[in-house]
Amino acid sequence: MNSKTADRIATVVLVVIAAVIVSILVGLFAYILFNGLRYVSFDFLTSPSSNVRAGGGVRDQLFNSLYILVITMIISLPLGIGGGIFMAEYARPGKVTDIIRSCIEVLSSLPSIVIGMFGLLMFVNLTGWGYTILGGALALTVFNLPVLVRVSEDAIRTVPRELKEGSLALGITHWHTIKTVILPSAFPSILTGAILASGRVFGEAAALLFTAGLSTPRLNYLDWNPFSDRSPLNIFRPAETLAVHIWSVNTQGLIPDIEQVSNGASAVLILAVLIFNLLARWIGTLIHKKITATK
Amino acid sequence: MHEKHLPCFRKGVIFGMEEKTIPAKQRLLKSGKTGLGNEFRGKILVTLCAIIMIAVTISITIFLGVKGLQSFIKNGISLTEFLTSTDWNPTDKANPKFGVLPFIFGSFAVTFLSALVSAPLGIGAAIFMTEIAPSWGKKVIQPVIELLVGIPSVVYGFIGLTVLVPFIRDHIGGLGFSLLAGTVVLSIMILPTITSIATDAMSSLPKNLREGSYALGATRWQTIRKVLIPAALPTLLTAVILGMARAFGEALAVQMVIGNVKVIPSSLLDAAATLTTIITLNMGHTTYGSVENNTLWSMGLILLIMSFIFIILIRYVSSRRKM
């Protein structure tokens, strides 16, 4: 076989590969949305779930997913940005910095089930809290932190040196320069990264199985007191999220309409991920326009 | 010149030559001091954040390590039996057996098989984006990859359960719940990882590599095969290893389609189990502190150790490229 034929065959193969990948995605999305969207009604989103009967909705699970996301971000964003600031502005080349980088590398490659087990050990058993939203959020923070640190560090490093030097040359301290010049400049990129990270957190299940648990107590949505037992805002209660619900419904197999519920819940999850993705992209383009337009 | 009396003598800061009533020593020396307290506080704050990273990593290693060793230390299970026996029957009151080899086998099997499938696909996609259609390839495939990453693993598992498993059962054979199902699901899941790193690898190759090869009259495929891929090999290998690490640690998606039986599968169509799936299934209904529970933690420790091994492997591969 001469080289020209080989070249042509190779090209065809590569195009086919690309096409296959695209069609896998399209197929997956089409399947989920087509099958699932018809079950996603207002009723579905606002009815409580059922463990044994048909017709359950995902109200509590949806709320739990959102709430855990918020709590996770509240904890992990400051830590992540702080870590990013350290790595970009204060870390000096040397052993300590290398150790921190290795730790970030280790944390980001841990399987989420292992993180879940750690969460079970620390935030469920050792602390004696049992299954809680806080426990789940802390486990998800471990999951989220390396990403946020990397995103923040990259964003801060991209800020042009001249900006930093200009501020320092005016007699302003390093820290104040970071707060008032560097961070605001890096903020859009950090935001984009955080939104993408949110998408991953929203769909995470393995880390929550043994930390936030598989059940939700009966909630009174009118009770806004975070210390009350029936309040949805109480972070010391167990909370099954949307993703976990899909798993448990399929593994426990008790309700008769497993497929409907799972399909509907999957559709909701996918839509949420899509929205997060699009939001991040949109903000990214917005910033890009803003920066290039004013020059 | 027009100097008003501005309230700027606070904290030893002065403006202007006219107001130089504060001697230079006080203005400029640290002992004279200005608002450096803030600077110190800020630095401490972010250093703390960085240290938390180290603290978390260390505590994960220690806690999971100690807990994972309980089955050997406290319950007296033999390490060799644990790792090499294929008998898994922890609930047998008379003669409990704790061999996890089937699960280790399952984990490695799905990992290697899915890497086998995804590596050519992922690298092929990367080559497509950088060599075949450099102008529009990325714009089409990149978002596709990003969206594939975004799909939660439970959804993959669910689709595998409702579409793939029946398909295998009806058209290929066996129960449907099989090594094959697990492999297919994992292959799709690790595809984005492999593709994005492979794309980085291919696009960071210097241009003159290609130009030199074309100048010698090579076809595009010859260039790719003989020049580009060898040049990018370390990073491509890293991509595949990272994909494998991801596959090894995946739990829920695999658990929903693989069947979860405790014997070593003899064919692709047989059901199997992996370390992650057994943990997922059994952690919930074993009592904390019991022997069976402790063995699950030991399996978790194996997962942790494998993570470290993958990282070491990647570092080794990356360092070889520097030669």
Next chain:
Amino acid sequence: MNTLTTTILDVKNLEFFYGEKRAVNGISMQMEKNSITALIGPSGCGKSTFLRTVNRMNDLIPGARAEGEILYEGINLLSDDINVVALRKEIGMVFQKPNPFPKSIYDNITHALKYNRIRRKAELDQIVEESLTKAALWEEVKDRLHKSALSLSGGQQQRLCIARTIAMKPTVMLLDEPSSALDPISNAKVEELILDLKNDYTIIIVTHNMSQASRISDKTAFFFSGDLIEYDVTEKIFTAPSNQKTEEYISGRFG
């Protein structure tokens, strides 16, 4: 304001190292108050390094260190005991590439003022107007103070950078090739501005442009490979230099 020739900066045997590499070799010179000193020389001769040592900007570079003394009002600026933040208020710097903050024109100037606890609007307004006037920019921007600084032209941005340094009321201003990134017309405007500023500030300017140096400076220092080859009254340097190398550089035979 008394005598015309008071030494404001006294550099004694300054040496500068990037790690092991010595970039500045034992420079000694004195700068007088309210004078404009130009530093000229080919690329890499150490003039920018020297300039950035005066306001300790080189502290940012890991592995860099300076030896010797730079005396300012009797204090050695290179000592470890110096509060560099306070130092940089008195010795300001304008960079080669205009680097306004991505904020409004107004906020660019008040950024440092607010850091120094000046908060009252009346005061801020006044200082903004003063600084922009001194920088010959007020008339052009007074109606759009709250527009982004990035909407200004290159020359205007540079004058804005000069204005915000002026707002700190420094004693000395260090200019690192301030107009090399600008078009000729903006260049001329900036030069005119610098000549004006001499009345209130002592200026040290690094420049690649020899005609610029001969136009605006009182004294000129010629650097080469980290050495100070010649330092004298500008007219003398450009018409009758004592050193052979100086003469060769001036006549364009190298650099």
